[in-house]
Amino acid sequence: MTMLMGYPGQPVIPPLIGPALPRRGEPGWTMLPRRVWPISPLAAAPHRVVLLAAVAGLLGTALWRPSALSVGYLVVGVMVFAVVYGTAERRPTRTEWVGLALTLALLAVPALLAADWLGVLCIMAAWIVGWCTLFGGRTWTAVLTAPFLAWALPARVLGWARRGVSARVGRVGVANPVRVAAVVGLTVLLTVVFGALFASADAAFAHLVGKLVPRFDGVDVVARIVAFGMVVGFVLGGSYLTRFAPRLDVLAPKPMKPVPRWEWAVPLGVLDALFIAFVAVQAAVLFGGHTHVLETEGLTYAEYARQGFWQLLWVSALTLLVLSAVIRVAGRVTASDRRVLRTLAGILCATSVVVVISAIHRMWLYQQAYGFSTDRLMVITIELWLGAVFLLVAVAGVRMSGRWLPHAVLTAGVVALLGLAALNPERLVADRNIDRFEQTGQLDAEYLSRLSSDIDPALHRLPERVRACVRSDSSHHDPWYLFNLSRSNADREVGTDLPDYCSQYGTYRY
Template identity: 45%
Template sequence: MTIAPPQPARPTPGDFWPRRAWRRDRTSMAPRPIVLAAVAAGVVAALTLQVTVVGLGYAVTGAAVAVAVFATRRTMPSAAQAAAIFGALALLAVLGVRGAGWLAAVCVALSWVVGSFALVGGRTWTGLAVGSFALWFTPLRVVRWTRRGARRWHSTGKVPVGRAVGVAAVSAVLLLVFGSLFASADAGFAELLGKAAPSVHVSNPFGRFVLGVVVCGGTLGAAYLLRRTPRVDAFAPKPGRPVARWEWAFPLALLDLLFLGFVIVQLTVLFGGSSHVLTTADLTYAEYARQGFWQLLTVTALTLVVIAVAVRKAARVDAVDRTLVRVLLGLLCVLSLVIVASAIHRMSLYENQYGYTRLRVTVMVTELWLGLVFALLIAAGVRLSGRWLPRAVLASAVGGVLLLAVIDPDAYVAGKNVERFDETGRIDVSYLSSLSVDAVPALDRLPEPERSCALYRLARQVEDESVWYEYNAARDRARELLAAHPVRSCDRVARGNS
């Protein structure tokens, strides 16, 4: 009798997840404290979160969600979870300090990834990637989970829904009546109450209600993921089938030789400095630095792909294979570090010649981060063990973004351009006016009319925050500077546009 081969696990209907990764859940019920905490987090988001305004509201909402998800669980978070929670909240806190919208978007996106890791974990590259999308697949499960919990609450009858609604209504009436009386009795208390009561300043009630519902549902989904965690690493591909030694060693050896030849040439460039560019025929700064940088950045990224494929295909059974892996891949990583240094050198030359921009500073930081990734790869290759590598790379990304926030890219770019203006008399006020309010302190040092031309557009972005959760340190500092030195009309084009 022949035995049929096992069939692949099918996803649960409506779940899109195979059972080996996330089993069906027909019995668990949402505890009442979790639901109440999720509702509270939704209320906090509806009252404090301003999607279009960079401010403290993001950190406040993130903290409310973190408390609702983790504080309602009996077990304490692990060290990795605690570090991830701290990192996610630190990224959201950047929005209360810096005013650059692009930096805020990067921080929010990375905070989502780190927060997802705190919920579902992940030790592989695939696990980290799948875990970042896990929350999007929870709505159906969360609805059933909450419905089963509501049935249990109704059957116990300890706190009837009608009485809970009545208590809430009575509490609201008492606060409204006595709060109004206290506000009319004391002007200082009225001002404090006005800033502390976001409901007074609700500009889009329907939008805020929808936002609160979304955050409440997302909080419930996060709480469910923490308690019924999918095995995201189950999606990771199985170890690759090793190939013959010559099949992987020969291409890597040739690639190492190619890298070595390029690096030998680059070493003369690195030590030659700007004189090499100026003395080379038909070679300008723009051709040498800008085009070369993007090509080397592409080489760096493709090298990571080559290393990933080689690790899957290279056999590591005997000592000879392990030695070859260490030597060939280690040499490739070391040579890649020199290429990273060459790319950074090219961009540095370009910035010194043509000035600093937000894009140039950002890609240089990215290249530095890629250099750190190669250093981590070298460390993993020494022991031929990289289980810790995905988490280390994620942690380095968080540290890199936080370091970028400390550097304050827009302020750094503005300061460098102001220094360049002092030395050369050339400045692009049109570009500088497109920066965020982070650049105001540096641009305030410009003489007129360049100062007013650079700050004219930014002066309209620093209105007073009506409530505390809209506070942003960069806007507050810019508002003080512009109030002390008002912007004049930009009546003529700044001289010496670069």
């Protein structure tokens, strides 16, 4: 051991004890600077974390298939969070409790509804909220970075878990691999032999075994291996973050030097005037509704609804970028600076909310006239979320404090998505189209046939003769571990051979 001597008058530098910090490409190496995510090369995963991660992974192989919307998503989410925070050295914060609740609520949607598009959106949102909860941070940088930084976790977690396993093995020793294999083989042999005998002796027991024991094939084996690896990764990654969370807020851009008031007030004031003029001049178009359509020669509902709808959507999104830029450069030193900023930003937020309402109004009228669809409901949900964001920005402007804004905007988006799921959108679409059928006799049976089993209860409102024209192209006989409430209650006829009279209910133009 060598001692590194300093210059005269300087303290002696102690020798380094333990492994050196990982180099580029080695396990534990990261592109983030150590001030953001400190490295602890001596840290090892606790034995209980590694053991429970393996147990959770085994349960995940039996209960979860990433490719199927089922209760498995919720079960895995509960298991992961239970192990992560049950073995953590601290209690969850209030913000973490909210994040956990929102994540599990999103993961419950695939267990209840069968709409693929909605389930995928909820799973993606759960990924974002879950990792933001585990990584922590309050800035926009943290919110936007955490879901992607999760892919860098294996570089840290593998070495942490390996050191934990090695430390445990060093303390208790390792059993002879041959004897371990012999015990496992004997256990499997006894289970198979006696299980087969009992199954052949009793039909009820055979039926129970057939339901409980999954049937394996090549694809299923791969799916189970993937599920095991993902669940173990979630548990180990979450457990690592509760102990060694990065400081992502350090990466946030530093406050910009305020610019003179006139440099931001003039363009913002002109933009306010433009918004006010647009809302005033286009009042008849924005809120004319049925009257405007009827009084304008040659204007159909489709043209009215589409007339500038996407432009208004882009206006809403770009306005948020303008507001974020103004907030970064506007000076707030004096009371007059703050008053001008509140006034101009408040006007822009208020008129933007009017634009959002007008866009929603157009799409709602279009659906009333031509029928509902899932795409249109999704667009309305996005517009509602944008409107909520404008209100949150206005509140932040009044308070002159926006530290809470990133989490509030993310929460508003999750609430909007959960609200859409609570409406059961595909059933809502089916109900509204059946209402239209009862009024006009027109039915887009082809479109309804493409929807999931969520619409099956609504189809009972149709006459049996018409209901036969709405078929499902696949039957749902899920094993118990892929339970989905909507699919379990499905009762729609399966098949593609339709009666000849169904051609009149095939489709209609929107």
